[in-house]
Amino acid sequence: MPLLPGRVLAEKILDELRIEISSKQLKPILAAILVGQDPSSKTYIALKQKACQKIGVEFRLFKMRKNTTQKKLSAQIQNLNEDKTVHGILLQLPLPAQLNPNQAIQAIDPEKDADGFHPANLEKFLRGDPDAILSPVPAGIKILLESTGQNLAGKNALITSNSEIFSKPILKILADKNIGGSWKSCRDTDIFDATKNADIFVTACGKPQWIRGENIKKGAIIIDVGINKIAPRKIVGDVDIDSVKNRASLVSPVPGGVGPLTVAFLLKNVMQLSEI
Structure with a gap:
C-alpha cells in the first residue's frame, strides 16, 4: 500500500518559497x-x-x-x-x-492571520475569493488529494473531526473538485457505518489508531490528520496503518503526511501576507 508523500511535497514547497523570497x-x-x-x-x-x-x-x-x-x-x-x-x-x-x-x-x-483561522478569512475562502488565506491543514489535504494523480470527481468523501467548522474549508475544496462530501462528529455512535462507504476518508479526531481495516471501504484513500503521542518518542495517527494496509489504496502517514505540509503552507501564507 503506497503512502501519500507529504514530507516530499512539503520540502518541494519550502524550496520554492525560499527561491521566491530570495528573488523578490x-x-x-x-x-x-x-x-x-x-x-x-x-x-x-x-x-x-x-x-x-x-x-x-x-x-x-x-x-x-x-x-x-x-x-x-x-x-x-x-x-x-x-x-x-x-x-x-x-x-x-x-x-x-x-x-x-x-x-x-x-x-x-x-490581514496578519497566518493560520487562516479568523472567521473573516474563512468566509472569504468559502465564497471563492482567490486572495483568501487558506488554513494550512485544508491546503495540505488539497495537495495530497492532487498528488494521487487520480480523477476523483464523483467520489464520496467523509470528514470526521471534533468540530464541524474544521470541515467547512475541506468540503469547499472537495466540492470544487466535484467530490461529494459530508461531515460526522468523532462522537457519533454510527460513525463506522459512514466510514465503510467513503471513497475518501479524512480523520482528525485525535484517537490513537482507532481506524482499522474493517472500518473502511476497500480501495479507500485515507488522509490522517490525527497526531497522538502514545509514548515519549512515539507518535501515531488516528489510523492503524498495519490494519488498513490491505484495504486502503493510499494513506497519509503520521508522522510525515499532513504535518510537514501544514508547516509549509503556514509559511506560504506568511509570504503572501508580506506582499499585501
Missing part, C-alpha cells in the same frame, strides 16, 4: 505566541522556527505564562497587530483551559 527580496516576519510549556506545542513551535530559518522568514517567539489571562493575551495580540514590521501572527494551540481560543483568534488582524 522579501523579508517576511512571523510572530508566534506560545502560552505555557505544553511539550507538543513546544515541539511544533521548534519545527516552524526551523522551517522559517531554512527559507528566509524571520521568526519571533513571544512566550507567555501558563496562568496568563485573556486580557493579557489580547493585549499581546493587539501589540503584534499594531507592529508594522510583523506580517503574520501565529497563536499556537491548544491554549490553557482558562483561555478562550475563539476569542483570541478573532483578536488577530485578518
Whole structure:
C-alpha cells in the first residue's frame, strides 16, 4: 500500500518559497505566541522556527505564562497587530483551559492571520475569493488529494473531526473538485457505518489508531490528520496503518503526511501576507 508523500511535497514547497523570497527580496516576519510549556506545542513551535530559518522568514517567539489571562493575551495580540514590521501572527494551540481560543483568534488582524483561522478569512475562502488565506491543514489535504494523480470527481468523501467548522474549508475544496462530501462528529455512535462507504476518508479526531481495516471501504484513500503521542518518542495517527494496509489504496502517514505540509503552507501564507 503506497503512502501519500507529504514530507516530499512539503520540502518541494519550502524550496520554492525560499527561491521566491530570495528573488523578490522579501523579508517576511512571523510572530508566534506560545502560552505555557505544553511539550507538543513546544515541539511544533521548534519545527516552524526551523522551517522559517531554512527559507528566509524571520521568526519571533513571544512566550507567555501558563496562568496568563485573556486580557493579557489580547493585549499581546493587539501589540503584534499594531507592529508594522510583523506580517503574520501565529497563536499556537491548544491554549490553557482558562483561555478562550475563539476569542483570541478573532483578536488577530485578518490581514496578519497566518493560520487562516479568523472567521473573516474563512468566509472569504468559502465564497471563492482567490486572495483568501487558506488554513494550512485544508491546503495540505488539497495537495495530497492532487498528488494521487487520480480523477476523483464523483467520489464520496467523509470528514470526521471534533468540530464541524474544521470541515467547512475541506468540503469547499472537495466540492470544487466535484467530490461529494459530508461531515460526522468523532462522537457519533454510527460513525463506522459512514466510514465503510467513503471513497475518501479524512480523520482528525485525535484517537490513537482507532481506524482499522474493517472500518473502511476497500480501495479507500485515507488522509490522517490525527497526531497522538502514545509514548515519549512515539507518535501515531488516528489510523492503524498495519490494519488498513490491505484495504486502503493510499494513506497519509503520521508522522510525515499532513504535518510537514501544514508547516509549509503556514509559511506560504506568511509570504503572501508580506506582499499585501
